[in-house]
Amino acid sequence: MNPQCSEPDLQMAVLAEARDAGTLTPDCALHLEGCAACQTAAERMRRMVSTWSADQVDDDAVAAAATRFQARRVAAHAAAGWFDVVPFALAGVAAGYLLLASTGTIGLPWKTRPAIDAQLPTAVRASTAAVASSATPNDSPRFAPVFAATDEGVKWVRARPHIETTRGVAPLVDGLRLQLNQGESASVALADGRASKVEGPCLVEFWSTPMEVGGWRILREESAAEPSVPVAITPTAPAVPESAVPSNKKGGPGSREGGAAAALNETVSSSARDVAGPGANQVSVRAWARAAAALREDDFDAADRAFDELGHALDPATRDAARLARAQLWISRGREAAVRPVLEQLAQSGATPLVRQRAAEFLHR
Amino acid sequence: MSSRAASNEVFPLVYRQMRSLVGNRSDFDDLVQIAAEQVLRSFSSFEGRSKLSTWTYRICYLTVLRHERWYRRWLRRFALAERGDVESQSPALDEPTLEEFERAGRLRRAVERLSPKRRTVIVLHDLEGHSVEEIAGIVATKLLTVRSRLRDGRRDLARILCADPYFGDEACRFEENER
Numbered sequence: 376m377n378p379q380c381s382e383p384d385l386q387m388a389v390l391a392e393a394r395d396a397g398t399l400t401p402d403c404a405l406h407l408e409g410c411a412a413c414q415t416a417a418e419r420m421r422r423m424v425s426t427w428s429a430d431q432v433d434d435d436a437v438a439a440a441a442t443r444f445q446a447r448r449v450a451a452h453a454a455a456g457w458f459d460v461v462p463f464a465l466a467g468v469a470a471g472y473l474l475l476a477s478t479g480t481i482g483l484p485w486k487t488r489p490a491i492d493a494q495l496p497t498a499v500r501a502s503t504a505a506v507a508s509s510a511t512p513n514d515s516p517r518f519a520p521v522f523a524a525t526d527e528g529v530k531w532v533r534a535r536p537h538i539e540t541t542r543g544v545a546p547l548v549d550g551l552r553l554q555l556n557q558g559e560s561a562s563v564a565l566a567d568g569r570a571s572k573v574e575g576p577c578l579v580e581f582w583s584t585p586m587e588v589g590g591w592r593i594l595r596e597e598s599a600a601e602p603s604v605p606v607a608i609t610p611t612a613p614a615v616p617e618s619a620v621p622s623n624k625k626g627g628p629g630s631r632e633g634g635a636a637a638a639l640n641e642t643v644s645s646s647a648r649d650v651a652g653p654g655a656n657q658v659s660v661r662a663w664a665r666a667a668a669a670l671r672e673d674d675f676d677a678a679d680r681a682f683d684e685l686g687h688a689l690d691p692a693t694r695d696a697a698r699l700a701r702a703q704l705w706i707s708r709g710r711e712a713a714v715r716p717v718l719e720q721l722a723q724s725g726a727t728p729l730v731r732q733r734a735a736e737f738l739h740r
Numbered sequence: 741m742s743s744r745a746a747s748n749e750v751f752p753l754v755y756r757q758m759r760s761l762v763g764n765r766s767d768f769d770d771l772v773q774i775a776a777e778q779v780l781r782s783f784s785s786f787e788g789r790s791k792l793s794t795w796t797y798r799i800c801y802l803t804v805l806r807h808e809r810w811y812r813r814w815l816r817r818f819a820l821a822e823r824g825d826v827e828s829q830s831p832a833l834d835e836p837t838l839e840e841f842e843r844a845g846r847l848r849r850a851v852e853r854l855s856p857k858r859r860t861v862i863v864l865h866d867l868e869g870h871s872v873e874e875i876a877g878i879v880a881t882k883l884l885t886v887r888s889r890l891r892d893g894r895r896d897l898a899r900i901l902c903a904d905p906y907f908g909d910e911a912c913r914f915e916e917n918e919r
């Protein structure tokens with residue numbers, strides 16, 4: 376390596392003049408002649424400055440870089456805009472709306488009642504509104520069907536959810552109350568294309584629920600003034616097999632869940648046999664059959680719905696039997712704690728001795 | 741002055757100054773972008789008490805310092821280099837002759853091996869021709885500090901280049917003897 380210069384200040388001056396390629400002062404020239412380190416440093420400085428100067432960018436490269444800079448700048452400013460959040464916010468609002476609609480908290484705009492009412496013919500809408508306005512404000516409106524009077528009205532009503540009786544065709548609207556006398560029947564056509572037939576004598580109310588989008592639930596209420604036994608009965612009640620309840624997957628043969636399943640099988644079978652006799656309520660018969668079929672297919676939700684429907688029956692025996700069966704169904708799924716209050720109530724005030732006995736047995740298990 | 745006009749005026753300045761400070765590294769464009777953005781953002785606060793080039797040089801210098809501090813921390817954290825040394829990077833091939841390109845590349849790599857503070861003083865003083873007073877304004881330090889960094893930087897650079905076939909001790913001495 377080159378030896379160090381003994382006079383650093385003088386070397387600074389020598390290098391400054393070598394860099395500028397100027398004329399050396401006498402002192403610097405004299406020092407440079409005798410100092411090998413300064414000679415090497417001055418020559419290196421000259422070469423470095425020369426190489427550095429030749430290695431400069433041209434204007435084209437600068438212009439291209441300026442274009443890149445502007446493009447990146449615009450992109451960066453655009454990317455930082457608050458409105459970029461808008462699509463995500465809209466997607467969030469839409470997802471929330473769909474979630475609320477799917478859970479029934481809010482209704483879909485094309486499924487809500489006002490939209491259906493708005494489509495009614497003027498005459499039908501006016502009479503429907505008149506009947507609805509006569510309902511007591513503290514109760515949901517209940518009104519009799521308004522049958523279409525003209526062929527055009529019949530055609531229009533048949534294109535939508537409707538009921539059809541011997542008296543005529545009426546739109547199926549929320550709060551409709553239809554009383555069928557003995558020998559009368561009504562065909563109920565729903566929005567999804569399903570159709571049911573109801574036979575009198577009975578009193579049927581229709582209402583929509585937020586949980587059933589586009590569907591209708593039918594509540595059958597036997598009029599207290601009329602005989603509760605329907606005239607038209609299904610000739611043969613649905614047979615309930617001995618083993619309507621599938622083997623429980625959770626519990627073993629001796630487990631609490633397994634015992635509940637077996638008891639449920641027995642309850643459903645006996646209840647179905649009870650209602651299948653002459654004078655049975657046709658709605659109850661069908662509901663028990665649905666429950667049995669659902670249990671055969673291990674469809675908890677369908678069975679639960681059937682028991683729920685039966686639990687609203689006016690007949691106390693049917694209602695309590697259904698509540699007991701539903702409690703057993705829930706126990707078979709490991710939900711003892713949830714049904715304990717129901718079992719206690721049934722054990723104390725069940726409609727039949729059998730219901731009270733079985734509820735007590737389950738409580739003491 | 742509009743933003744566009746200011747951009748047209750200061751960007752070439754920033755670009756050339758940044759190239760002097762860091763050369764054609766892979767992150768050169770990013771550094772230019774950051775520095776130019778900073779210059780344009782602060783342009784309204786430029787009071788004219790120094791030359792515009794001095795002011796922009798200071799911004800470029802601070803940008804490089806910040807970036808290299810961050811990069812060293814990053815290297816140390818992920819143990820890609822024991823001491824957090826910044827690897828020198830090859831410049832782009834945009835020179836007319838291969839020999840000149842190689843010389844310029846070797847010089848730039850040697851300069852990049854200096855510490856950022858010494859490198860800035862060496863580049864500004866020896867290679868770009870700024871005075872010690874101007875450099876003191878750019879790096880915001882005393883004259884004596886600049887002189888000290890200049891002397892130390894030259895010594896470090898001579899040590900780095902001592903074996904170089906063009907800038908090395910033997911080559912320069914031989915050239916001098918030939919004269």
